[in-house]
Amino acid sequence: MLEIITSILVRTVVAGTPLLLGTMGEVISERAGILNLGVEGMMSLGAATGFIVTFTTGNPWLGLMAATIAGALISVIHAFVTVSLRANQVVSGLALTMLGLGLSGLWGKPYIGRPLTTKMHAIKIPVLSDIPVIGKVLFYQDPYFYLSVALGILVWFLMKHTKVGITVRSVGENPKAAETLGINVARVKYLCVMAGGAFAGMAGAHLSTAYSKSWIEGMTSGRGWIVIALTIFALWEPARAFVGAYVFGGIFVIQYVLQPLGISPNLLAMLPYVTTLGVLLFYGMSKSGKRKMSAPATLGEPYIRGSR
């Protein structure tokens, strides 16, 4: 029994890693007031880029870097269209998803099914990894896990305890107030969207170089959309994003564990999505929940400088 629990937890953490990375990115972007529905596309591009670079150079770290840059670069399109051209963020995000999926499919085609010779191996942290259960879950994982946790904590810290965090959050809540206090709103928004893209790219690289170690079209299989739901689930708080990512990772894992109980695997596969709706509904039912669920005040709205 203990072994099953350990295994579930180990897998939960692994399955939650791309979700955590993606959610952190989307939290940053949405905190600055830009809804980016293109996560699925950016992740996919990250996955393809990460794989191709790892495959050709044999260095998974270069793959990770390339994926991060690719994610950030493609997100610039979204930033330009929504910040500079004030276009509808929903439509632009969807366009980005299509573009990301298309480009990754086009470039990744020759790499479908090719085995990765160099992999990121799990790192065993001495001593700590010998602790029962927790040791295996937290201290014997692939480097992406440690990276995602470190970045997650970093984002949390930046958002909560630094000037940058205050600036970013203010830009999403009240860009006009930020502008009068001398902050370049457009620049903050651009940078935040790009940070979101970079995180999504990393999440993609995790999928193709650490999780599956292979590339195939559509391998993100909806994780980008879950990330967007998770961002609401997390109420735009990086600390809650940890909870959300691992809860959802756990739900993904537990489907297979529960199969012997005779519940239809298809109904189990609905769990992550039903849970999301359930949580939102739970928030939506109560007044205080609604307040909590209230997004950054200007999320989705174009900001026009100097408007009165």
Add this chain to the structure above:
Amino acid sequence: MKRIEKLEMKGICKSFVGVRANRNVDLTIEKGDILGLLGENGAGKTTLMNILYGLYMPDEGQVHVNGQPLHLKSPKDSMKAGIGMIHQHFMLIQKHTVLENIALGYADAPFFFPQKYMRKRIEEYSRKFGLEVDPDKKIWELSAGEQQRVEILKALLRNADLLIMDEPTSVLTPLEADELFEILRKMIKEGHSVILISHKLEEIISICNRVMVMRKGEVTGAAEIKDVTKVDLARMMIGREISASYEKADIRPGEPVLEISSLSVNSDQGLPIVKNITMTVSRNEILGIAGVSGNGQRELVEAVTGLRRSEEGTVSLQGREVTNKSARTIHNLGINHVPEERIKFGTVANLQLFENSVLKKHHEKPFSKNMLMNYPLIKNHTDSIIEKFHVDAASINVPVKNLSGGNIQKLILGREIASEPSLLIAAHPTYGLDVGAAEYIRKELISARDRGGAVLLVSEDLEELFQVCDRIAVMFEGKIMGIVDPSNCDIDEIGLMMAGTSFEGKGETN
């Protein structure tokens, strides 16, 4: 850091499209002054202050500090020069804590843990000026007065020597206002100076040491407070002979159309803002509601038209009770409404002219029948409105956003009057219009009255009220201070009522 000993604005002129907001304005303020800037809405006070704060560039004129000319291109420049401004609508981030709000964009705060650093500074300043506020609270948890203190702290921490406050007491309870004045006095002692924009005579008298009155972009008077009385100020503010009334048919008011009794309404913040109002508007009558804006006029109108819940009391329309009925039900009973914010409520900017010409009436015959819209007929109707009300538009097929403000207002008015409502409620219908358009709209209001309609006119423009109304009610802090007959009344009286003095005796005339 050199402090502001003396600040002068000289010969400031500023025009917006077609409107001269400031004409050759001079202003001087010295260290330790609390200068009251008095005037009606639209008198140009806020424009002048926005120039001082670097938000607008003046067309002409200069600003000097301690004798040196100052170039203000953005709020950053004015902040650097030691000028701080607190807007009527606070520039605060509701979901953030006080600390975070003050730390935002604060140059001296460290990168890591800026809150910790700010907390020390805030405590220091709180003690110095008596600005008590819990730094860890979120803004939305604070009362308006506390939020204002945050704004003041924000300005002071940015080394504001001169603090501009735009109608600071309009959102405060009397107790909070007293606390604010206490803070301001402390600031003066510390060598700061304050410019207070207000149209409340009482508070200007009680806190300021100097006053400057503006009307229509010009300075109409400046004095030391000790040399003037409330009545003097009221005269300076309104201060002119009322020009002749428009011609009106000599008809006695008919049966009552709108009866409001003991109506109480809450503001968006959930505080009582209309308090126990009772009044009647009859056929062939224009009832004006005078008063400085923000005294509950807007909420009153919204409650009557079904856009806001009333807490207590009743509203009856031609004998039928319509309290808290839906906007559509009330409209169907014959109330038409020219809303205050015409762009926000009254029209749909991206829809075409003809589509806007039936907004709110689109569900009625003959404009729609069996769920279908009769667009040919609507277009004819629009043509007639455009012709009758002289709406200047390229075509009825252009989006309304292409029209100027005056033309939008004419369109709305035309739409609301054309259907011969039993009651027309018009809120600030001529606000921001040029003289010709305003005159035209006033005449239309009168002719609606002459044809047997009842009109409730909310306006800040006393001249307008005197010219068109049969009776004028003055609202102050959610209450009716008195109802007067314009043909038989002293303008000072109204000024005093607007400033909160209740007048017994005159009361209802019918």
Add this chain to the structure above:
Amino acid sequence: MKKIYALMLALLLATGTLFASGGQEGAAADDQGGEEKVKVGFVYIGPAGDFGWTYAHEQGRLYLEQQLPWVETVTVESVPEGDAVRFIDRMVQQQKCDVIFTTSFGYMDDTVQAAEKYPDTTFFHCSGFKRAPNLGTYMGDMYQIYYLNGLISGAMTETDKIGYVAAFPIPELFRHMNAFGLGIKEVNPAATVNVKWTYAWYGPDKAREAAEALVSEQCDVLGFTEDTPTVIEVAQEHMEKGDRVFALSHYSPMEAYGEDATITGQLTDWGVIYEQVMNDYKAGKTADLTNYDLLWLMKENAVELGASWDEKINPKYVDDLKNKMIDHAEFGNISVYDLVMKRYDQ
């Protein structure tokens, strides 16, 4: 304004059409000058590089091109079931294919329809059961190999729990799982098989979680039907962490993904089948295909035991199997290795 807009949009479509018809000639020119070649179209359900079903067919196609120089091929991949018709249309009408292979059961009805529509083209549908004069069927079935895999798995398990990651509950899979189970029981009556369904032919993430769940249930030999080597990778990772988890390769030689974890597996060589079919075609044996059903098994070498084409069993574990002695009803006391080889030869 709306009218102009509509007009322009229509004009746009029209220019597209014009542009299109203008370019047609150029494309058509390519098709001429062809020699006496037979053009063969392949419709694939998955991506050609999936390392499973479609990959195996792709290898078969390449083998075919290599063996029969008079064959020219064209492929289209990732064609959703129920949408094959338009691809077949295009293969017949534009690419002028003479023979078309549709390689998934789900294409059956579409292939039948297409065969009716194009009587001059010859169709072969993989794994189906409907035939027509110009529609034959073929299949390389591996239930024998699964049985052999079962024998080996039964011998290798120490926990007496064997895991199976299965894609979709369809008859072919049940057939394989039954054969697999039969083999296991013959060697190790105490062993049980745990099954996890993924509902995806191609789902590396799902297969991974399913395999991990099986490992956590103490399964130490993993078989699977899914088109990626994911399950092998999972087993290999556990091996590297010091656990004892084996896996059976599926469809393609996957030993490279888990050199320690892979014991053996199932291989299909579609190439020999395709070669046979095309030779039959050339020889004119395919005029009436109503009874043409090429169901090839082990004896035709269409399917093979092993995780790579060279070795039937990973040499690392040959000794283990040779040392594992069981009492067998038919052969008495025999090593599992010998049993497997005996059965293989049968």
Add this chain to the structure above:
Amino acid sequence: MTVTILPREKTSALFNVLTLLGSLLAGLVAVGIVFLLKGINPFFAIGEIFIASFGSAFGFQETLTKAIPLILIGAGLALAYRAKFWNIGAESQLLLGAVFATWVGLKLGPGLPAWAILPLMFLAGFIGGGLWGLIPAIFKVRFGINEVISTLMLNYIAAEFVKYLVVGPWKGETKYGYPYTDDLPDQAILQHLGSTRISVLMLIIAVSAALILAFLVYRTRFGYEIRVIGENPEAGRYAGINFFRTSLIMMFISGGVAGLAGVGELSSIHHHLSYPDTISAGYGFTAIIVAWLGRLNPGFSILSGLFFAGIIVGGDAIQMSMGLPATTVNVFNGLILIFLIAGDFLLNHKVRFQRRVL
């Protein structure tokens, strides 16, 4: 040099169209650049797409076949987007339409008179899609839940539900254990035109649905109210429009039309319910651009639906002749959409470049 951006006061119809064509052209150029980077002759690739979809009889047949669901869903989405309701869930509304129709055709079918089956299937499909569309509407209006998220989640839920049906309770007895339902009875099947896959009835339904929706938007009171609350909810309140009721009706129709597309795919193409990605090849998503290219006028989705159907069909051709993956079409869709919304900016704003005078 400074760039000033001012709102454009007047836009002419011609300018409107030129912007649109310019956006499309720019989109195609961008696609060409992507091809070029990949080492593919862009003129050949893009030309091939149009040849394959509009340049040959069999290609055009397929284009029409694919256009049917795109027109239907695009028109429905245009309605929702008019009200600023970002319905991303057409994919699942289509599926639910197919599920309801399957239930009528398969489960009720034997007990129904032959003439009633198809009409009832269409009705059921409309109701199925409509009800599925109502859920996010209620979620949004009553509980303040963002419709983008809820419709997306409902997409996944519906897909799993369909899988559950076809491998579980509805698994066909005649399908040898494969995950399909049984085939619909003959009376429940839409006939094709000749040897094509075009169902004339569906084509008529699609075109007339688009026209009816256009009529609804531009000629009825309901359409007027939708446009008012979409453009300016405050004005909608002022005008006494019932937000809750209008939103619900609107989403019922929007989802219902997608449901009709589901009935069409089921009854005309597949004849049985099977995996969700077989029933709908991403029509719900492509239709988003269809609606957008049609400037949110349901009527124009007829043309823009045809255009994107052409791109889907043309995508097959470059897949076969150039070995490009199926998702290449997504590059097209994404880039064209990006340039369309960028074009909208030019339509509504003047951009002036000025040399800074010192």
